[in-house]
Amino acid sequence: MAKKITEEELLAKAAKPGQEAMKLHPFYKGKLAVIPKCAIRTVDDFAIWYTPGVAAPCRDIQAHPETVFEHTNKGNLVAIVSDGSRVLGLGDIGPEAAMPVMEGKVILFKYLGGVDAFPICLDTKDPDEIIQAVKWLEPTFGGVNLEDLAQPKCFYILDTLRKEARIPVWHDDQQGTAAVTLAALINALKVVGKEMGQVKLAMIGAGAANIAITRILMAAGVDPEKVVMVDSQGTLHAERTDLKEKFKEKWHVCQATNAEKIKGGIPEALKNADVCIALSKPGSGTIKKEWIRAMAKDAVGLIG
Template sequence: MGFMDKFKKKEAGESAGSEQPKKPRYEDLTPEQRLELAAKPGKDAMIMHKYYGGKIETVPKACIRNFDDFSIWYSPGVAEPCKDIEKNPDMVYEHTCKWNTVAVVSDGTRVLGLGDIGPEAAMPVMEGKAMLFKYLGGVDCVPICLDTKDPDKIIETVRLIAPSFGGINLEDISNPKCFDILDELRADCKIPVWHDDQQGTATIEVAGAINALKLVGKKFEDANIAIVGAGAASIATARLLLGTGFRADHLCMCDSKGILNMDRDDIDDAHRLKKMIAEKTNGAGKKGGIKEAMEGADIVIAASKPGPGTIPAEYIDGMADDPIVFATANPVPEMWPWEAKEHGCKVFATGRADFPNQVNNSMGFPAIFRGVLDVRAKSISDEMCIAAATELAKCAEEKGLTPEYIVPNMSEEDVFAREAAAVAVKACEQGLARKKTTYQEEYERAAAIIGRSRKLTRAMMDQGFIKKYVEPAQ
């Protein structure tokens, strides 16, 4: 039995064979033990991905009472729904899985913090995304990794496959082409298209920021915010923060070359979004790099280069009282949580599920698409994302905020139905929904669909259709 097994057994007060022991507290571990624990998910992933041979599969959801049923599901009976859809194309939502199916599309050019690793290497991430869509949101998802980096080819491919799907989730496409791809597809496609690294990440960052500031007793409209990184996630986060009520002159963004300001000669029309940020923000006129951007900040939101060490923990010393740090680079945050706490950080969040305060888009995209699909929304607006962020923040606040709990986590099933309902209602208010609903109607619908998905997975595990993985004896 290794040191972590012994620690878990002692901490949980249960047998070492318990499947869900209480997580160890990093404060109680040595630096070496902390690093070993942080590396464990990656080591386990290398074993378990091979063991299962992928994470998703396709199974029938309609009854097959006997082989005669194939005359209904396929020829000749299937011709009747085909003809019905030909007369009225919207009937495709009634007769097929389109109403609940999303494609997650990537070219593999910006995967996690790994960069341009190619479409094949991106597949484990896209499969994982599909798994989260189904388990957390009850949404069927197909991973599609494209063997091209050409924006025009990506746009054309998505246009061509769009009739098969109720929505498109763009994923891990490099900046700046991801912005143009999204803009063109949103203008052309008849289904909602979004880039999760933009709106999805921004949604949960905003939810976390709202509650973290509440926890330390600061008003978000008065807060000074430093954003480290100027990629898709950071720019969308800035946009949503401003839409929620944060002041533009209190926001400062820093890219790899320093703080965005209009004195820089490398920010021109070719970098239109960076230029827009530089024009609207940085009321204090800051110049320099990450350290200068963080000086006097109440909250730092980083979505930049994986660490540790991307942001030296001592930079926290120059922040305002009760500093808040979101270090969300994956797979390793810009600094470790224990380093941040040693320098007085009051609330620390990462994008990882194995640390407290996972500020990660997994709490956003499954529920947002649940609400979007259920009302057949035409697009996903920033206002819909802000509605999702506000509902997430509210859910956590009702449960009770602590320095290690500022946003809900994936185990809180009810949160996803509430978030879906908030999104669906906002879509109706904005005239973006093809089907009308109320908050209560969508909450009940979403809860039933999500509940079925989780129960189905558990039942398949209990009955052995999903093999149980047993760690080899040490």
């Protein structure tokens, strides 16, 4: 018979990664290093990799700009750009405090995808300055991963850069979270035998992630009228005119979803729902057991 784990043991287990991180981060002084890809057999090889030999690929790129992808690492180099204004569950902690997270993202890129990434933590919270900084970085990087930017500016930054940048720009918290959530929902609905267009969804949290998820789910066949989203002030519906001027993305959700104009909070959104997608504040008590019991039979929960 399996041993029952006590609450104290669970808390100790949850605290252990943080304790280890406080030992190992200063031991290694960060998680990144730059190493050469090319062979350096003797100092004579620097004549190839640096001067005078390097002038030849420089001239080739000048004459044929597309060859930058042949002569340099640009095609495999991604900038992870953040201002530290919405970091994980930590909130606005600033660009320096965001560095450990961005370094962690870098090693995910390298370990899981073989992609060379680099953390770019910017000392500005102005969305137009962030957009300009990304544009200035375009000659060096082959792509940009926007990370941990507060809303609503994250929508403006992404939409603008997707139109104006010459390289791919991706916001992990929007497109990344939305893509994996859609994949999970497709598989979960197969297990419980429900159709995408028929399920009622409760979206707990109205941040960048859940708004982006709602967009992609509707594109995949979810009926927007069956979606009920909840923010810190309650459910979103067409009478939430407080959002009309200050938050156009939420206001769009208000207009497109919740055909029944369900009012209240999380328990009202979850009642008879087939799916709960929760990306809100962390911690126990955010969603109570009795609210889950009020969901439809064979309900699905996707919790971030």
